[in-house]
Amino acid sequence: MEERRFCIGYALAPKKRHSFIQDSLVSLAASRGIDLVRIDTERPLLDQGPFDCILHKFYGEDWRKQLVEFRVKNPNAFILDSPDSIERLHNRISMLQVVSELKIENPDESFGIPKQIVIYDKETLFDRQAWEGLKFPVIAKPLVADGSAKSHKMALVFNHDCLNKLKPPIVLQEFVNHGGVIFKVYVVGQYVKCVKRKSLPDEPEAKLGNVDGLLSFSQVSNMTPREKIDDKYYKMMQLDDTEMPPLSFITDIARGLQRSMNLNLFNFDVIRDSKIGTRYLIIDINYFPGYAKMPGYEKVLTDFFCDLAQKKEALNNADKKKDVEDKIGCDQETRKIGSDEDGGGQSVDREKKETTVQD
Numbered sequence: 001m002e003e004r005r006f007c008i009g010y011a012l013a014p015k016k017r018h019s020f021i022q023d024s025l026v027s028l029a030a031s032r033g034i035d036l037v038r039i040d041t042e043r044p045l046l047d048q049g050p051f052d053c054i055l056h057k058f059y060g061e062d063w064r065k066q067l068v069e070f071r072v073k074n075p076n077a078f079i080l081d082s083p084d085s086i087e088r089l090h091n092r093i094s095m096l097q098v099v100s101e102l103k104i105e106n107p108d109e110s111f112g113i114p115k116q117i118v119i120y121d122k123e124t125l126f127d128r129q130a131w132e133g134l135k136f137p138v139i140a141k142p143l144v145a146d147g148s149a150k151s152h153k154m155a156l157v158f159n160h161d162c163l164n165k166l167k168p169p170i171v172l173q174e175f176v177n178h179g180g181v182i183f184k185v186y187v188v189g190q191y192v193k194c195v196k197r198k199s200l201p202d203e204p205e206a207k208l209g210n211v212d213g214l215l216s217f218s219q220v221s222n223m224t225p226r227e228k229i230d231d232k233y234y235k236m237m238q239l240d241d242t243e244m245p246p247l248s249f250i251t252d253i254a255r256g257l258q259r260s261m262n263l264n265l266f267n268f269d270v271i272r273d274s275k276i277g278t279r280y281l282i283i284d285i286n287y288f289p290g291y292a293k294m295p296g297y298e299k300v301l302t303d304f305f306c307d308l309a310q311k312k313e314a315l316n317n318a319d320k321k322k323d324v325e326d327k328i329g330c331d332q333e334t335r336k337i338g339s340d341e342d343g344g345g346q347s348v349d350r351e352k353k354e355t356t357v358q359d
């Protein structure tokens with residue numbers, strides 16, 4: 001009998017394609033019956049395939065429409081992840097709202113988000129009342145987090161004097177001292193992996209020198225050594241000495257977020273408050289992050305794809321069984337109704353299948 005293969009079409013921007021689709025991943029997946037096939041986003045999706053699953057980090061109205069059409073034609077295929085679920089991560093307020101709504105019972109650790117406000121216009125930026133309760137330094141982050149270079153442009157703000165340089169809409173988030181180390185938690189379906197990365201130093205104003213009230217930066221944890229804000233500081237930093245957060249606590253948060261956001265592929269950034277060593281703050285959530293930086297990413301992703309293949313198989317089998325049952329049911333009905341034409345030709349109203357994968 002011919003081997004049944006599971007075909008995943010991927011639609012990724014060039015940068016992501018180069019980092020994620022590595023030979024090591026493609027060959028491991030292929031050896032376990034999974035084919036990774038590039039989707040040509042310049043051509044209609046429905047002209048390509050067939051695909052059992054679509055993996056995408058690609059935006060735009062046209063792409064959304066194409067996914068809707070694909071879903072109608074392929075109700076048993078998976079779309080990772082649903083554009084509606086991803087959408088929430090494109091706004092830094094809605095992104096962290098899910099964290100605030102999350103309830104996790106844990107006697108030893110607590111979690112939340114830093115104090116923050118959203119500013120839509122210059123006028124409000126200078127309105128001291130709007131700042132009430134917010135302490136300097138703050139980090140100004142673009143409200144929109146759509147993956148553009150602009151959306152990663154941050155600024156550390158130390159006082160009111162340089163507010164003119166900020167461009168709303170922005171989120172102003174209190175800077176929390178956290179020992180210069182950030183925890184990145186990668187989620188792939190049920191899999192959760194927490195790693196350490198370098199971050200901004202505690203008391204940045206003192207550590208980074210005279211910074212004129214405002215210091216701009218972008219993607220600190222991705223920086224190459226040449227770009228680091230203060231190389232001496234990073235040399236001094238002993239990343240290895242930093243204790244990891246309790247894994248079960250992090251896993252609980254990851255699973256909670258996954259459930260409420262209905263996403264399979266994301267990561268989130270966590271910092272530990274230096275003042276309250278058991279308090280963790282979630283500062284960022286990213287859709288389809290740089291998984292290739294995760295140790296052993298090929299196996300993790302391949303295992304996840306294999307799980308999908310099994311789920312798809314189960315769906316197909318359930319459909320086949322239903323078809324047989326319907327056919328039998330239908331034949332009996334036809335026999336009962338006799339010559340009633342409508343009775344025999346009824347189509348089955350199929351249960352709407354979710355394209356995201358939940359256990």
Ligand SMILES: Nc1ncnc2c1ncn2[C@@H]1O[C@H](COP(=O)(O)OP(=O)(O)OP(=O)(O)O)[C@@H](O)[C@H]1O
Pocket residue numbers: 114139141145151152153154173174175176177178182198199200218219220221222269271283284286
């Ligand atoms: N409230 C905060 N307190 C202290 N440091 C922070 C805070 N918010 C952000 N940072 C630092 O700034 C960096 C960038 O912030 P953030 O993660 O929100 O930006 P991003 O551009 O969305 O990052 P990514 O590349 O992970 O998508 C963080 O990795 C962390 O080092």
Ligand SMILES: O=P(O)(O)O[C@H]1[C@H](OP(=O)(O)O)[C@@H](OP(=O)(O)O)[C@@H](O)[C@@H](O)[C@@H]1OP(=O)(O)O
Pocket residue numbers: 015016019057145146147148184219221222267286288289290291293
């Ligand atoms: O490749 P992309 O453009 O998707 O970049 C993503 C980047 O992954 P990369 O390592 O592949 O650059 C991620 O890094 P890690 O959190 O894993 O460190 C994170 O910075 C995301 O925010 C970026 O997504 P964006 O916010 O820009 O959509």
Ligand SMILES: [Mg+2]
Pocket residue numbers: 269284
């Ligand atoms: Mg981040």
Ligand SMILES: [Mg+2]
Pocket residue numbers: 145284285286
């Ligand atoms: Mg981000």
